[in-house]
Amino acid sequence: MSETSRKQATITDVAQVAGVAVGTVSRYLNGLPIRNAKRQPIEQAISDLGYRRNLVAVSMKRQTTHIVGMMVPALSEFHAGLLDQLTRRLRPTGRAVLSYCHDLEARSIEEGLEFFASHRVDAVVMDGLVIAGRTLERHVNDGLSVVLYDNDIPGLSADRVFTTNRRSSERLVRHLAELGHTRIAMIAGRREDSAGLERIEGYEDALRAHGLELRQDYYGAGFWNEEGGYAAVRDLLALPEPPTAIFSANYNMTMGALRWLREHNVEVPRDLSLVSFDDVPAWSIHPAGITAVGQSSEKLADAIASVLLERLDHGPQSGRRTLRIDANIILRGSARNPTL
16 A cells, blocks of 8 residues: 555645646536546546545635535426436535425425525525525525526526526427417416416417417416326317417426326327427337427536536625526427328
8 A cells, every 4th residue: 555545645645646736636626627638537546545625624714514405396307307417516526415395385495495594505506486585585695605596586696597498498389380280289387487487488489480379278277287287288178179289388297288188098199299398208208209398407407516616616706697508309209290
C-alpha cells in the first residue's frame, strides 16, 4: 500500500493521481463543468484513494449543510424521475437530496418548507404552486434559495427551469391538424397552474394556425389526475358532435382516458386519435403506441443543478435565471387521418 493511500487522501493527492490541476478537481467536486476527458481520471483517483471530502469543515466554513430539499406533489413517474436524475447530478458535489411529498395540500406544503428551513437546507427545489407563494416568499426573504420547476409562482424571487410547454403543445396538436383532424378536443389541467395554462395556449395556437374553431365544449377538465382524465374523455365522447382527436395535457389524465376507452371498446387510433403531454415507458408498449411530448428528466436535472450550484456558489448577487428546456415530439401510432 502506498504512503498516499495509507493516510487520509487530500484534494492535492487526487489531482496528482488523476494528472490534473487542483482547480480542476475542485470544479468537479463543486459540480461545475469540466472536460469529459478529465472527469474519468478524477473519479478513478477518488475511488482508488478512498478520498472523502471533509464536509463538516466545508459546511462550517460556508455555513451550509450540503442538503438540498426537493418538494414534490407525489413520487409519480415524472417527479420521481426528476428526483433520481437530480440526485445523480448533485452526488459528485457532496450534496444529498431530501424529498418531501405534500399531496398538493397547503398545510403540508407549509410544514415541509418549515421543516427544510429549520434544518438549514442549502436550497429547495419544487414544483411551483401558487398556494405556496406567501409561505415561500417569507422563507426566500429569510435567505432560502429556491429553484422552481414545472409551474411558476409569479413575482417570487427564485430561479426557474421550465419545459417549453406552450410550444411543445402547439407542435403536438399541429400534428393532429396536419393529419386532417378538424374536431380536436383537449383534456386540460388547471388554468391556475402556469404549465396548465401554457399547454392550453399551445392547443389554441395550433387550432388558430389551421383555422379551426375553439369550441368551449371541447375543453375537458382533467385536474391533472387519472380520475379526471377518465371523466373528461367520457364527457367529450358523449357530445352530439364528439371529437375525432384528443390532446391530453399530462400522462395521469391520459391513463384515465385510456382506461375509459378500453372499458367501452373504443380503439385507438381506429375510433379516436389520442396524444399526450409527457412520455412514459407504458406509451411505447401500448398496442398502438402513444404519440407524446417527451420531457427529458436528464436535461431538466442538468439545468436545475446548474442554476442551483451557481446560486450556492455565488449567492444572491448572481441574479435570477429562467431556463426553458425544449421537449421532443415522439411519434407513434396513436394518431391517424380520421377518414381512413
